[in-house]
Amino acid sequence: MYLSKLELHGFKSFAQKTTVRFDQGITSIVGPNGCGKTNVADAIRWVLGEQKASTLRSDKMENVIFNGTRTRKPLGMSEVSLTIENTKNILPTEYSEVIITRRLYRSGESEYLLNKIPCRLKDIVDLFMDTGMGPDAYSVIELKMIEDILSERFDDRRKLFEEAAGVTKYKVRRKQALKKLEQTRHDLERINDIIAEVQKSVQSLERQAKKAELYEVYMKELRDLDLNHSEREYSALRLRLDPLKEALNKLIHELETESTAVITEDAALEKTNLELTVIQNELSIRQKEMNVQIQSIQREEEGISVRRERKRSNEESIRRHEQEIAEIHQTLDSLKSPESETEARLENLTKLAASAETAFQLVQETFSSFEQSVSEKRREVGAALQKVQTLNRDLSQIETERERLVARRDAAQNRIGVLRKEISSFTEQSDDLTSELDEIRFELKRSQEQVAAEEARLQQVESQIEETRKQIDAARTLLNASDLEIRTHENRKSFLLSVLESHEDLPEGTRLLIRQGKLKKKKTLADLLVVSDDRYVPVINRWLGDRGSLLVADSAEDALEHLSWLKSEKKGLAGFILTDRVTSGPDQSMPVLKGARPLQEVVSSRSLPDGLLAVLCWGVYVTDDRETAANLQKQHGSLTFLTSDGFIFSDQSAIRGGASANEKESRLGVEAKLNDLERIISQWKEKKEKSAGEITQLQSGLDALLLSRSDQVVRDIRKRVSELEKQAAQLDASIQSSKKRAGYDEQEILRLEQETRLLNGQIEDLLPDIDEKSYELKKLQGSSATMQESLRQLESEWTSQSAQLQDARAKWITFQSQAENAANDLKRLREQKTDLSDRITRRLSDIQNSRQQIDLIIREISEAETRLVSLYETRDQSRVTIDQLEVRQSELRGDVNRIESRLRDLRIRKETLLNLRTGHELKIQETEFSITSLERRILDDYNVELAVKTFTDQSDMDSARLADEVKRYRERIRGLGNVNTGALEEYKAARERFEFMSSQREDLVGAEANLKQVIDEINQTAQTQFQNVFTQIRDNFHSTFATLFEPGDEADLILEDNPDPLEAKIEIIAKPRGKRPQSITLLSGGEKTLTAIALLFAIYLVKPSPFCILDEVDAPLDDANIDRFSKIIRRFSKDTQFIIITHNKKTMEVANTLYGVTMEEKGVSKLVSVRFDEDVPA
Structure with a gap:
């Protein structure tokens, strides 16, 4: 499982849609400060559900939307999509590819999508819970989080351990269960309070019931004497109050029953969810085990393939070595004959070399004497020659001096000629340069004019660009207005459709007939009428009144059939208008009235017969003002006039008009309005398409203008102008230089002419010395020639003897060299034989080793195949177990869904009962207030309480005696004090309620016990799981810390002794060499970073996150620590995908893929990627 793709559009500095593709392994994101590379990590946090703006380095969440630059407008939406390859089923979903999308609009609206389907934030949070991949998990680590992990805030550190232990979901479940337990206890306390009050009420009512019996005896006599009217009024109020109270008690009883049922179902749901969580954990463990088994099978299969390849390679080596041994034997056989021949040749050459050496020594002795x-x-x-040379040297010096003086004279004369030519050349060159300078100045002037013309053209292009942009803005404004109009009319259309389809304005029976589909025609009279002038729609609708809701029937039989059904079923009232009863219009036509039009000119219908419409509209006119209508109505009392402002003049004594604030949309003319809206929407859509086309066309023109806006031509011309100006300056300088050099040459000619005259005098003074030295030299040369001839004869003989000596030496050296070569050849042949024999020995050893390797490989293949069979069986068993767990998981999810469905129904029922109870309580309060008022009035007048039963006047006493009797009974009743006349019934009801509330308390006590059991099971499971994982992380931390630090450095994790490990503090202790154990807060920045990295990878060894994003965590590390950091990154990259944001070059070197974030346009980030091959061929 790994991240495969991240798509950003409008997120922070990524204004354009940007796609980042991630491969498995290590991806590094680099770039200068402020370029936006950390925004990639922020985007991943944000799309995973991060809700804190501060975590995203913002003051408010709206800041993640691209806010524009100097050249770009702000965007209205930010969207990030993250694609996850769920290949190992780590995410609890059936999809192998999961796409998480988050959008945020400037209006504050946000959307979450899961595989392009809208979902809730809770769905995404639940999807990544306990996977190590959420926004707060250890999959995203930045430098400031290092301080948070290692700070004294233990909660931040413990969250990492909880995520690795997979107990987050348990804590969420426990929190929910505790909340429900608190609610249950609150309900239990409330019920206990109610029971206590009811118990007091029962005891009190028991005493009141006895008093009521005596009170009834007195009241029986008093009722006959009391006021009949007051008794009757009081009795009526009491009769209305008692059913209300009874209904209220029933509602309270039902509400308490529903509340208990909700609590019971909540407990059942929590228990089922707990079992589902256990099954999901078990399923996850089994899937991981099967994945390990599959990997083991793949490794074994790959091992078998490798061993078979090694076996084939060894067999090929044996064949190759055997062939090589045979070739070596052939070579040895071929060397036997050359060896014997070389031995014989060496012996012969040794003898010849010795003989030649003796002859050379004899010749050398004779040559030495001569x-x-x-x-x-x-x-x-x-x-003799020395004397000649000395005299010759003296003569030569004199001659040399003479020649030097002559040469100086000739040189001066030549220099004078050259200088005169130079003066002529400089004059011509100056003239040529002046002409060239004039041409350059002309071209310079023309280029400057071109620059001015091109700048004017660019200014015109800029104006065109500005105008085109204004046109684009205007077209976009029209496009947005079209969108607004379309949405407005679409909303209006939807509203009118809702008016037609809801039928809420129709009588109940009419609405029922339409909805049940019992009618051939499902339209009312108002639906079938079309009003051509909208001003008259409200007044026509009022004039129609109830007739507008009449249904249309073809015959009386159809109408009677539907009305009979309504009556039999008591489903409401309805009315019909019969189309077969009117075949033609009225016999007389309507008179023509000035200022008024017949209603039939305004109202039409395609579905109603013309005769029926004429009869309906006969005698009705429409006018534009009330004054005209009033005058016409006075003149024509039998006619009706409707005005455009909503008044109806039907006869001389009746005028209807006015307006209602709650007047609803009329059904009259709705279909015509819908048709008009369709036409208007179509027109606006055409305008929108036209605007879009204009924008496209204008944008193309703008692009062309932007391309032509390039000032490259201006720059080129300006460059040429600069070059021409330089050339002109150089030519001008050259002209001045030529003139100066011509002046220098004229001065030099005058100096050289004077020097020539001086040299001619010196040459004349040397001629006598030359003649004397020449005579002496000629005399010495004659005597030395005789001695040289004698020497030449001796040297000729010496040369002959020297040649003989050289021949003897060459012959001796030749024989000696040939003997040495023969010896070397013999040595080489013998060494070659030895080397070939050694090669045979080595190849035989290699063959033996290869055969042993083949036997070993055959055994390893057999063992591996045996292990493979066992692994296949284990994998199949795991698959069966997983299938069973998945079936159970599906069953439990079905149970959860059913329980949740029942809970929804129960809560809806409970809410309905609460609303009913509130309504009854209000009615009881109103009735009791009326009774109280009446009792107060009667009590003030008669000092008695009214009875509940119906009054019958049966008294035959006279007034005086009746007064005495009334007075006597009143004294007796007053002596009884306050008497509850309904004490007997209230006592019975209170007793029943007491018993019912007691049973409810028992149910709540049971629910409380179940919730406590669930919480205890959650705590036990989560605590055990957390402690086991903490132990594993602690052991791993020892190992990873030792890897990243020097030998001898130690560290440890300490879990605070706390009854609840889930709330215990986790402390990190570091022990650098030579120091006592100290808190992590005392370490340096680099040591803290390495410690946090060691802790992170210790967690990864227990529960590796499929991916890890490290945002400049290597910043505090030096080169040595970077090497350790890189080494551990490579180690974990086999199982975890790493995305590293860094400035460090050494960290970049470990990456398989490198993304560079640049900001070519200020404020807008851009990505450049490089993929490095892992295996580069030699």
């Missing part, structure tokens, strides 16, 4: 004579002659010649 060489001494030649050396003495050379010394004589050398002395």
Whole structure:
């Protein structure tokens, strides 16, 4: 299971729709500060249900919506979708691919979707509960969370352990059960209070009942003497009050029954949910076990394939080595003949080299004696030549000086010619450069004009772009207005359809006939009439009155059939208008009246016969004002006039009009309005499509203008202008330089002419010395020539002897070299034979090893196949167990659904009973107030209480005696004090209620016991599971801490001694080398980070999260710690997908995929991805 894709649109700085694809392994997200890379982690948190804006680094949740930039408008919605590959069924859903989507609008509305189906936030929270993947779980870790994990706030740290232990759902269930237990106890206390009050009431009513018996005796006599009218009025009120109280008591009884049933069903639901949770945990464990078994099978199968490949490789090695041994034997056989030949050749060459060495020594002795004579002659010649050289050198120096002076003179003369040519060349070059400068200045002026023209064109393009944008904004405004009009008219259409379909304004019988489908025509008279002028709809509707709700029938038989059914079923009243009774209109036509129109000109119908419509509208006119209608009605008293402002003048004594604040939409003309709305909606949709087309066309034009807006041409021309200006400056400088150099050359010519005259005089002074030295030299050269001839003869003989010496030496060296080569060849042949023999030995050893490897591999394959058969059986057993658990899970879910359905029905029933009880209580209060008022009045007048039974005047006493008797009975009644006349009935009712409430208390006590048992089971399961997981995490923490720190560093986790481990504090103790155990808060930033990472991966070893997002957690780490961090990341990346947001280059090196977040446009983030191959071929 892993994250495969993240899609963002309008989330924070990701204004455009951006897709991030994740692979299994390690993905690194990098980028400069402020580029928006952490927004990727925030998006994952947000889509998983994060509700705290502060966690998303915002003041309010609305800030996650892209808020616009200088060039972009703010968006109205933020949407993030996260695709999860549920390949290992970690998420409790049947889908292998799960897509979670969250949207937030600026209006504050939000949406959650699960696989593109709307859902609740609770559904998403429940989906990720106890998976380690929620927004608050350990799957998303950022640097500031390191401090939170390691701070003194133990609750934050304990949440990680609870998530890993999978007890979050137990805590949620326990919280719900505790809430229900509290409610049950509250209900139990309330019932106990009620029982105590009822018990007091029973005791009191028992005494009152006895007094009431005596009171009844007195009252029997007094009733005959009391006022008949007051008695009758009082009796009527009492008769109305008692049923209400009885009904109220019944409602209270039913309400208490329903409340008890709700509590009972709640307890049953909680128990079923607990069993379902246990089954789900067991199913998850079994699925994990089967996944492990499947992985083991895959490993064994892969191992068998690898071993078979190794066996084939060893067999191929044996064949190859045997072939190589055969080739080596052939090579050895081929070396025997060259070895013997080389030995014979070496012996012969050794003898020849010794003979040549002896001859060389004899020639060398003769050559040495002759060489001494030649050396003495050379010394004589050398002395003579030395004198010649000295004289020649002196002459040469004089000649050299003369030649130097001549050369200087000639050079000066040549330089004068060159300078004169240069002066001419500089003059011509200056003229050419001046012409070129004029051309460049002309081209420069033309380029500057082009720049001005292009800038004017760009300004025009900018104006066109601005105008096009205004047109686009106007078209978008029209598009939005079209959308608004369409929605408005669609809403109006829906409302009118609801008016037609609800039938709430029709009589009950009419509504029932339409809804049951018993009619051939399901329209009323108002439905079938069409009013051409909307101003008259309200007044025509009032004029129609109840006739507008008449149904249309083709015959009296049809109408009577439906009316008979209504009567027999007592389902209400209805009326019909018969279309077959009127075949033609009235005999006389309606008179033409000035200022009024016949109603039939305004009202029409496609479904009613014309005759019937004419009869219906005959004698009725419509006018535009009341004054006209009133005048016409006075003149034509039998006619009716309807005005556009809602008044009806039906005769000289009746005018109807006015308006009601609660007047509902009329059914009259609704169908015509619906048709008009359809036409209007269609027109607005056409306008919308036209606007959309205009926007597309204008956008294309805008894109073209934006492309043409490029100032590249201006930049190129300006660049050319700059180049031309540089060339002009260079040419001008060159012209000035040429003129200066011509002036320098003229001065140099004058100097050289003066130097030439001086050199000619020096040359004339050297000529006498040259003649004298030449004579001496000629004389010495004659004597030295004779000595040189004698030396040449000796050297010729010496050369001949030297050649003989060299021949003897060359012959000796040749034979010696050939002998050495033969010896080397013999040595090489013998070494080659030895090497080949060694190779045969090695290859035989390799063959033996390969055969042993083949035997070992065959045994390993056999053992692996045996293990594989056992694994197949275990996997099949696990699959059967999983199937059984899934069946039980499905059954329990069905039970949960049924119980929840019953609970919903019970709660609805309870709410209905509560509403009924409130209504009865209000009625009782009203009646009791009336009775109290009457009793107060009678008591003030007669000082008696009225009886409940019906009064009958049977007294025959005269007034005086009756007064005495009344006075006497009143004294007796007054002596009794306050008497409850209904004490007997109240006593009986109170006794029954006391018994009923006692049984209710027993039910609540049972429900309380069941909830306590459920809570105890939840606590026991969760605490055991939490302690087991804590022990595993603690052991793993020792290992991971040792991996990330130096040898000798120690750390530990300590669980506070608390009766409830789920509420106990978890403390982290660190022990760096050479220090006593200290709190984690005393460590450095890097040590804290490594400790938190060690804890995180210790949790992963127990319950690995399918993915982990680390947001710059490596920031405090140095290079050495980064290496440890990278090593443990690689280790866990086999089972967990890592997404790391980092600045560190070493961390980037471990990533398989690298995403770069840039901000080419300020305020808008953009992604660039690089995929690294894991295996790069050599």
